[in-house]
Amino acid sequence: MTKTGVVSVLHTFQGGFTDGLFPTTGLAHDAMWNLYGTAPGNNPGNGVVFKLTPSGEETILYKFTGGLDGMNPSKVALDSAGNIYGTAQGGVNGSEAGLAFKLDTSNTFSVLYNFCSLPSCIDGELPTSGPILDQAGNLYGVTDRGGSGDSGTVYKITPSGVETVLHSFIGFPGDGAEPRNNLRQDAQGNLYGVTLASGANNRGVLFKQPETGGAETVLYNFCTYSQCTDGQYPIGNRQGGKPLRHRL
Numbered sequence: 001m002t003k004t005g006v007v008s009v010l011h012t013f014q015g016g017f018t019d020g021l022f023p024t025t026g027l028a029h030d031a032m033w034n035l036y037g038t039a040p041g042n043n044p045g046n047g048v049v050f051k052l053t054p055s056g057e058e059t060i061l062y063k064f065t066g067g068l069d070g071m072n073p074s075k076v077a078l079d080s081a082g083n084i085y086g087t088a089q090g091g092v093n094g095s096e097a098g099l100a101f102k103l104d105t106s107n108t109f110s111v112l113y114n115f116c117s118l119p120s121c122i123d124g125e126l127p128t129s130g131p132i133l134d135q136a137g138n139l140y141g142v143t144d145r146g147g148s149g150d151s152g153t154v155y156k157i158t159p160s161g162v163e164t165v166l167h168s169f170i171g172f173p174g175d176g177a178e179p180r181n182n183l184r185q186d187a188q189g190n191l192y193g194v195t196l197a198s199g200a201n202n203r204g205v206l207f208k209q210p211e212t213g214g215a216e217t218v219l220y221n222f223c224t225y226s227q228c229t230d231g232q233y234p235i236g237n238r239q240g241g242k243p244l245r246h247r248l
Contacts, residue, residue, distance in 0.1 A: 010056035025075040046071040075130035087127035121146035142179035151177035171198040176205035181236020194234035203232035
Protein backbone atom coordinates (compact mmCIF):
# COMPACT_ATOMS: atom_id res chain seq x y z
CA MET A 1 0.00 0.00 0.00
CA THR A 2 1.36 3.39 -0.96
CA LYS A 3 1.27 6.48 1.28
CA THR A 4 -1.80 7.64 -0.64
CA GLY A 5 -3.67 4.39 -0.02
CA VAL A 6 -3.22 2.66 -3.39
CA VAL A 7 -3.17 -1.10 -2.85
CA SER A 8 -1.54 -3.66 -5.12
CA VAL A 9 -1.45 -7.42 -4.62
CA LEU A 10 2.15 -8.70 -4.67
CA HIS A 11 1.25 -12.38 -4.60
CA THR A 12 -1.84 -14.57 -4.38
CA PHE A 13 -1.20 -17.81 -2.54
CA GLN A 14 -2.50 -20.96 -4.21
CA GLY A 15 -1.61 -23.79 -1.82
CA GLY A 16 -0.80 -27.21 -3.24
CA PHE A 17 2.68 -28.60 -3.62
CA THR A 18 4.27 -25.48 -5.08
CA ASP A 19 2.98 -22.66 -2.89
CA GLY A 20 1.86 -21.75 0.61
CA LEU A 21 -1.61 -21.01 1.93
CA PHE A 22 -3.00 -18.80 4.72
CA PRO A 23 0.10 -16.70 5.59
CA THR A 24 -0.89 -15.47 9.07
CA THR A 25 2.39 -14.82 10.86
CA GLY A 26 3.60 -11.50 9.47
CA LEU A 27 6.64 -10.58 7.38
CA ALA A 28 10.32 -9.72 7.77
CA HIS A 29 12.38 -7.84 5.18
CA ASP A 30 15.99 -7.42 4.16
CA ALA A 31 17.86 -4.29 3.11
CA MET A 32 16.55 -4.64 -0.46
CA TRP A 33 12.96 -4.91 0.81
CA ASN A 34 12.58 -8.49 -0.18
CA LEU A 35 9.89 -9.93 2.08
CA TYR A 36 10.21 -13.19 4.02
CA GLY A 37 7.44 -15.10 5.72
CA THR A 38 5.84 -18.43 6.41
CA ALA A 39 2.59 -20.05 5.38
CA PRO A 40 1.24 -23.17 7.10
CA GLY A 41 -1.11 -24.49 4.46
CA ASN A 42 0.90 -26.12 1.69
CA ASN A 43 -0.06 -29.66 0.77
CA PRO A 44 0.19 -31.76 2.97
CA GLY A 45 -0.12 -28.81 5.33
CA ASN A 46 3.20 -28.65 7.17
CA GLY A 47 4.21 -25.18 6.00
CA VAL A 48 6.74 -23.27 3.93
CA VAL A 49 9.22 -20.41 4.22
CA PHE A 50 8.87 -18.03 1.27
CA LYS A 51 10.52 -14.95 -0.20
CA LEU A 52 8.77 -12.21 -2.19
CA THR A 53 10.64 -9.61 -4.21
CA PRO A 54 9.32 -6.03 -4.32
CA SER A 55 7.87 -6.88 -7.74
CA GLY A 56 5.97 -9.87 -6.30
CA GLU A 57 8.11 -12.77 -7.53
CA GLU A 58 7.78 -15.61 -5.02
CA THR A 59 10.38 -18.25 -4.17
CA ILE A 60 9.71 -21.14 -1.78
CA LEU A 61 12.88 -21.38 0.30
CA TYR A 62 11.93 -24.40 2.40
CA LYS A 63 9.08 -26.90 2.76
CA PHE A 64 8.50 -28.46 6.17
CA THR A 65 7.90 -32.20 6.26
CA GLY A 66 6.13 -32.44 9.60
CA GLY A 67 8.86 -34.78 10.84
CA LEU A 68 11.94 -33.86 12.83
CA ASP A 69 11.98 -30.44 11.14
CA GLY A 70 8.57 -29.59 12.58
CA MET A 71 5.50 -27.96 11.07
CA ASN A 72 3.42 -24.77 11.23
CA PRO A 73 6.39 -22.37 11.29
CA SER A 74 6.34 -19.02 13.06
CA LYS A 75 7.14 -15.53 11.89
CA VAL A 76 10.82 -15.41 10.90
CA ALA A 77 13.69 -13.07 11.73
CA LEU A 78 16.75 -12.25 9.58
CA ASP A 79 20.30 -11.54 10.68
CA SER A 80 22.65 -9.14 8.88
CA ALA A 81 24.04 -11.96 6.73
CA GLY A 82 20.61 -12.98 5.48
CA ASN A 83 20.18 -16.14 7.54
CA ILE A 84 16.58 -16.85 8.55
CA TYR A 85 15.45 -17.94 12.03
CA GLY A 86 12.13 -19.16 13.34
CA THR A 87 10.29 -21.70 15.42
CA ALA A 88 7.97 -24.55 14.56
CA GLN A 89 5.71 -27.00 16.33
CA GLY A 90 6.65 -30.67 16.59
CA GLY A 91 10.18 -31.94 16.29
CA VAL A 92 12.10 -34.76 17.91
CA ASN A 93 10.35 -34.53 21.30
CA GLY A 94 6.73 -34.72 20.20
CA SER A 95 3.94 -32.95 18.34
CA GLU A 96 3.74 -29.96 20.71
CA ALA A 97 7.32 -29.79 21.94
CA GLY A 98 8.57 -27.46 19.24
CA LEU A 99 11.95 -26.36 17.93
CA ALA A 100 14.00 -23.35 16.86
CA PHE A 101 15.49 -23.47 13.37
CA LYS A 102 17.95 -21.71 11.09
CA LEU A 103 17.73 -21.50 7.31
CA ASP A 104 21.03 -20.24 5.94
CA THR A 105 21.62 -18.28 2.75
CA SER A 106 22.06 -21.50 0.75
CA ASN A 107 18.63 -22.67 2.07
CA THR A 108 20.22 -25.34 4.26
CA PHE A 109 17.87 -26.10 7.16
CA SER A 110 19.17 -26.90 10.65
CA VAL A 111 17.54 -27.30 14.05
CA LEU A 112 19.17 -25.01 16.61
CA TYR A 113 17.28 -26.37 19.60
CA ASN A 114 14.58 -28.95 20.35
CA PHE A 115 12.34 -27.80 23.18
CA CYS A 116 11.21 -30.19 25.91
CA SER A 117 14.67 -31.79 25.93
CA LEU A 118 14.80 -31.60 29.74
CA PRO A 119 12.63 -33.47 32.28
CA SER A 120 9.12 -32.04 32.67
CA CYS A 121 9.92 -29.65 29.80
CA ILE A 122 11.46 -27.13 32.17
CA ASP A 123 13.31 -25.73 29.13
CA GLY A 124 9.99 -24.77 27.53
CA GLU A 125 7.37 -26.39 25.34
CA LEU A 126 5.32 -25.21 22.34
CA PRO A 127 6.98 -22.04 21.00
CA THR A 128 3.99 -20.15 19.65
CA SER A 129 5.73 -17.14 18.15
CA GLY A 130 8.92 -16.38 16.31
CA PRO A 131 12.22 -15.25 17.82
CA ILE A 132 13.89 -11.87 17.79
CA LEU A 133 17.64 -11.41 17.34
CA ASP A 134 20.19 -9.22 19.06
CA GLN A 135 23.37 -7.94 17.43
CA ALA A 136 25.34 -10.94 18.68
CA GLY A 137 22.96 -13.34 16.95
CA ASN A 138 21.23 -14.59 20.10
CA LEU A 139 17.58 -15.57 19.74
CA TYR A 140 14.91 -14.55 22.25
CA GLY A 141 11.36 -15.80 22.38
CA VAL A 142 8.61 -17.39 24.42
CA THR A 143 7.04 -20.80 24.81
CA ASP A 144 3.37 -21.24 25.59
CA ARG A 145 3.97 -24.07 28.05
CA GLY A 146 6.76 -25.72 29.99
CA GLY A 147 9.12 -24.14 32.44
CA SER A 148 9.17 -24.81 36.16
CA GLY A 149 5.53 -23.74 36.50
CA ASP A 150 4.31 -25.28 33.19
CA SER A 151 2.92 -21.85 32.32
CA GLY A 152 5.45 -20.89 29.68
CA THR A 153 8.93 -19.41 29.45
CA VAL A 154 11.05 -16.60 28.10
CA TYR A 155 14.12 -18.18 26.51
CA LYS A 156 17.46 -17.29 24.96
CA ILE A 157 19.26 -19.45 22.38
CA THR A 158 22.85 -18.71 21.36
CA PRO A 159 24.02 -19.04 17.72
CA SER A 160 25.58 -22.38 18.71
CA GLY A 161 22.25 -23.71 20.01
CA VAL A 162 22.67 -23.37 23.79
CA GLU A 163 19.31 -22.57 25.41
CA THR A 164 18.75 -20.66 28.65
CA VAL A 165 15.40 -20.10 30.35
CA LEU A 166 15.36 -16.45 31.38
CA HIS A 167 11.99 -16.72 33.13
CA SER A 168 9.47 -19.43 33.94
CA PHE A 169 5.95 -18.06 34.32
CA ILE A 170 4.06 -19.23 37.40
CA GLY A 171 0.62 -17.77 36.72
CA PHE A 172 -2.08 -16.40 39.01
CA PRO A 173 -1.97 -14.16 40.94
CA GLY A 174 1.52 -12.67 40.78
CA ASP A 175 2.59 -13.57 37.28
CA GLY A 176 1.30 -14.18 33.77
CA ALA A 177 0.92 -17.46 31.89
CA GLU A 178 0.79 -18.66 28.29
CA PRO A 179 2.85 -16.03 26.43
CA ARG A 180 2.15 -16.20 22.69
CA ASN A 181 3.62 -13.01 21.33
CA ASN A 182 6.75 -11.88 19.54
CA LEU A 183 8.92 -10.08 22.07
CA ARG A 184 10.27 -6.55 21.72
CA GLN A 185 13.66 -5.38 23.00
CA ASP A 186 14.77 -1.93 24.08
CA ALA A 187 18.23 -0.33 23.78
CA GLN A 188 19.23 -1.67 27.20
CA GLY A 189 18.37 -5.22 26.20
CA ASN A 190 15.17 -5.54 28.22
CA LEU A 191 12.52 -7.77 26.67
CA TYR A 192 8.82 -6.91 26.65
CA GLY A 193 5.78 -9.04 25.94
CA VAL A 194 2.28 -10.05 26.98
CA THR A 195 0.71 -13.21 28.30
CA LEU A 196 -2.71 -14.47 27.34
CA ALA A 197 -3.64 -15.59 30.84
CA SER A 198 -3.21 -15.19 34.61
CA GLY A 199 -1.98 -12.12 36.42
CA ALA A 200 -3.88 -10.51 39.28
CA ASN A 201 -7.16 -10.56 37.36
CA ASN A 202 -6.68 -13.78 35.39
CA ARG A 203 -6.87 -11.80 32.13
CA GLY A 204 -3.22 -11.53 31.12
CA VAL A 205 -0.30 -9.20 31.78
CA LEU A 206 2.27 -6.94 30.16
CA PHE A 207 5.74 -7.94 31.38
CA LYS A 208 9.38 -6.86 31.26
CA GLN A 209 12.27 -9.33 31.35
CA PRO A 210 15.99 -8.40 31.45
CA GLU A 211 18.01 -10.25 28.83
CA THR A 212 20.51 -11.14 31.54
CA GLY A 213 17.96 -13.39 33.23
CA GLY A 214 17.20 -11.08 36.15
CA ALA A 215 13.84 -10.88 37.82
CA GLU A 216 10.78 -10.43 35.62
CA THR A 217 8.47 -7.49 36.30
CA VAL A 218 4.72 -7.42 35.67
CA LEU A 219 4.15 -3.93 34.29
CA TYR A 220 0.38 -4.15 33.94
CA ASN A 221 -2.46 -6.51 34.81
CA PHE A 222 -5.21 -6.40 32.20
CA CYS A 223 -8.89 -6.18 33.20
CA THR A 224 -8.01 -3.82 36.05
CA TYR A 225 -10.92 -1.53 35.08
CA SER A 226 -14.59 -2.32 35.46
CA GLN A 227 -15.92 -4.62 32.73
CA CYS A 228 -12.35 -4.94 31.35
CA THR A 229 -12.55 -1.67 29.43
CA ASP A 230 -8.72 -1.73 29.48
CA GLY A 231 -8.68 -5.04 27.61
CA GLN A 232 -8.18 -8.71 28.42
CA TYR A 233 -6.45 -11.83 27.05
CA PRO A 234 -3.72 -10.11 24.94
CA ILE A 235 -2.61 -12.78 22.48
CA GLY A 236 -0.06 -10.92 20.35
CA ASN A 237 1.25 -12.54 17.15
CA ARG A 238 0.24 -16.16 16.90
CA GLN A 239 1.97 -18.94 15.04
CA GLY A 240 0.67 -20.30 11.77
CA GLY A 241 -1.64 -23.25 11.60
CA LYS A 242 -4.59 -23.99 13.86
CA PRO A 243 -5.49 -21.51 16.61
CA LEU A 244 -4.19 -22.60 20.00
CA ARG A 245 -6.55 -23.28 22.86
CA HIS A 246 -6.43 -21.15 25.98
CA ARG A 247 -6.29 -23.31 29.09
CA LEU A 248 -8.88 -21.84 31.46
